[in-house]
Amino acid sequence: AIEYTLSIIKPDATKRNLIGKILNRFEEAGLRIAAMKMVHLTQQQAEGFYAEHEGKAFFADLVAFMISAPVVVLVLEGESAVQNYRDLIGATNPEEARSGTIRHDFALNYRYNSVHGSDSPESAQREIAYFFVEQEIFK
Ligand code: CMP
Helix, strand or coil: CEEEEEEEECHHHHHCCCHHHHHHHHHHCCCEEEEEEEECCCHHHHHHHCHHHCCCCCHHHHHHHHCCCCEEEEEEEEECHHHHHHHHHCCCCCCCCCCCCHHHHHCCCCCCCCEEECCCHHHHHHHHHHHCCHHHCCC
16 A cells, blocks of 8 residues: 655764765655755754653663764655554664665764654654644645
8 A cells, every 4th residue: 555654864874965965865766755955953852753762771872973963754655554664664673774775874873863754654654743733735
């Protein structure tokens, strides 16, 4: 079925001028950009987005990283988009990511891992609504 997933191009990637190369990977993989914006997250926005990780050891550093530079937030559309996008970006830890995946090719480490992706259709729905209103998503 056609699905929608939320993608974030993270600060380590925007700072290294990798936005275009990463967008190209999305489009080459058959994912269509249905919504996109560049935003410098506030601490509150980043904490809210990652609320499920609150209390974990890496939470404060994760939030500090995510507000360290602008990010690009996107809604991607495609057949089985949630899983296809996860396959495209690769494992969270770039050392474990398969070659040819975005994280293998661009990410620096577990934290500076270049891209975020929704982990399920349910998360995708919640994460998309966190950043976009319906009129901003071009279906
Ligand atoms: P992301 O897909 O954005 O979802 C949560 C993020 O937390 C994850 O990517 C990683 O960048 C980060 N993260 C998860 N686990 C760890 C960890 N053990 N150490 C550092 N960062 C982590």
